[in-house]
Amino acid sequence: MGGVIFHPMDWKYIREKLRPISEGLFGRQKITRYERPEYEIRPLDYMLRKLIAIPAIEWRHYAFSREPLNGKFTPSQRLEWMQKSLECGETYAARMADEFGTDEPLKVARGLGLDVYYPQYPEKTDRVLFAEFIMPRRVNVFMDAVRRAENMTRKYGLASIVGKIDIAGIVLAHEIFHFVEDKYSREIFTRTEKIRLWTLGPLHNDSGIYALGEIAAMSFSQRLNHLAWLPYVMDVLMVYDYSMSEASGLYEEIMTLTGLEP
Numbered sequence: 001m002g003g004v005i006f007h008p009m010d011w012k013y014i015r016e017k018l019r020p021i022s023e024g025l026f027g028r029q030k031i032t033r034y035e036r037p038e039y040e041i042r043p044l045d046y047m048l049r050k051l052i053a054i055p056a057i058e059w060r061h062y063a064f065s066r067e068p069l070n071g072k073f074t075p076s077q078r079l080e081w082m083q084k085s086l087e088c089g090e091t092y093a094a095r096m097a098d099e100f101g102t103d104e105p106l107k108v109a110r111g112l113g114l115d116v117y118y119p120q121y122p123e124k125t126d127r128v129l130f131a132e133f134i135m136p137r138r139v140n141v142f143m144d145a146v147r148r149a150e151n152m153t154r155k156y157g158l159a160s161i162v163g164k165i166d167i168a169g170i171v172l173a174h175e176i177f178h179f180v181e182d183k184y185s186r187e188i189f190t191r192t193e194k195i196r197l198w199t200l201g202p203l204h205n206d207s208g209i210y211a212l213g214e215i216a217a218m219s220f221s222q223r224l225n226h227l228a229w230l231p232y233v234m235d236v237l238m239v240y241d242y243s244m245s246e247a248s249g250l251y252e253e254i255m256t257l258t259g260l261e262p
Contacts, residue, residue, distance in 0.1 A: 039249035042262075044152060044240050047251045048161050051236060052229040054258060057082055059232050060215075061257040067211035069195065081193070085212045088189040089219025092180050093173075096224075103224045105166075105173040109139065114179055116172065118143050130238055131171040133178040141171050148241035149234070158237070163228065167238075170231050173221035180220070181213055190216045 060082035064070045073081075097103040100111035109116050115138045122129040122142055130145040146168045153159060153167070185191040190213040194206040221231045236254070240247040255262040 039245050039252055041244045042248045042251060044156050044237065044244075044247070045158060045161060047236050047248070048158060048233060050260070050262075051233045051251065051254065052162065054229075054254075054260070056086055056219075056230050058258050059218075059230050061259070062232060062254050063215050063218075064211050065257055066214065067209065069197075069207065069209065070211070072195065072197070081209065081212055082215060084189055084193070085215035086219040088212075089177060089216035089221075090223045092177065092184070092188070092216075093220045093223035096176075096180065103226070105169040105176060105221075105224050108224065109172060109176050112176065112179060112183075113137055114139055114176065116141065118168070120144050131175050133175040135182070137179060139172060139175045139179075141168050141175075143168075145238050146171065149238045152237060152241050162233070162237075165227070166225065167234070170221050170225050170227070170234060173224045174217045174231065176224075177217035177220035178213065181216070 057079070060078050063082065064073065064078050067073075093103070096108050096112070100108055102108060102111075106116060117138070118141050120143050122132070122140070129140075129142055131139065131141045133139050149167045153162070153165070159165075181188055181190055191208065193209060193212060195209055197205045197207050199205075218230045218232055221227075222229070225231075232254075236247050236251050239250060252262045
């Protein structure tokens with residue numbers, strides 16, 4: 001989870017946009033705004049070591065915490081949907097790689113006919129974005145966030161922890177999935193799976209589940225970028241240079257939701 005240079009974001013702007021930390025790496029989640037307390041600032045390398053050790057299936061606690069309908073799900077449903085969404089993302093990543101003869105995200109994007117742009121900043125938004133997919137076939141990868149994360153990776157020697165990574169490629173691949181999801185909407189699990197919200201006689205209301213697409217997009221990006229860990233880990237890395245406190249708070253949230261000691 002475009003190519004115009006947008007207005008610069010000063011520190012006051014950044015602090016506003018980072019509340020709450022619920023947005024996640026690709027800036028697609030949104031919950032009620034509230035003031036966060038200051039968090040204990042933790043070393044970035046320490047946090048990343050802990051995060052990459054979280055098994056993929058255990059990220060369901062964090063992933064579904066961003067789902068508006070989460071309160072209607074049972075633990076067994078979350079577990080089943082997490083596994084199926086992970087498999088969905090991996091399957092379609094392999095399918096795209098086979099179809100285009102490459103697993104390089106930019107080449108896959110071009111093969112799909114996507115227009116990929118690398119603006120510095122987003123234009124109109126109430127949150128910090130790292131990338132976005134705009135219907136019908138445009139992807140913006142915002143380079144301020146990418147370059148900050150690249151700088152953090154060099155500064156703290158993080159390659160020894162996360163490996164040699166292409167941050168722009170990780171972000172791009174996530175957004176590619178959202179195009180793939182739309183292209184194959186009649187068959188893809190993340191769109192065909194529904195939850196029944198209510199039944200009244202012959203009437204009923206079935207809803208899609210937003211989190212499934214986000215989980216699958218992470219798995220899709222993991223597969224194309226040959227990562228040993230789900231890109232949810234990048235949430236903390238990509239926020240850290242904007243605010244060490246906010247990144248540490250996000251890390252604490254992830255660990256607490258997962259039932260682990262921060």
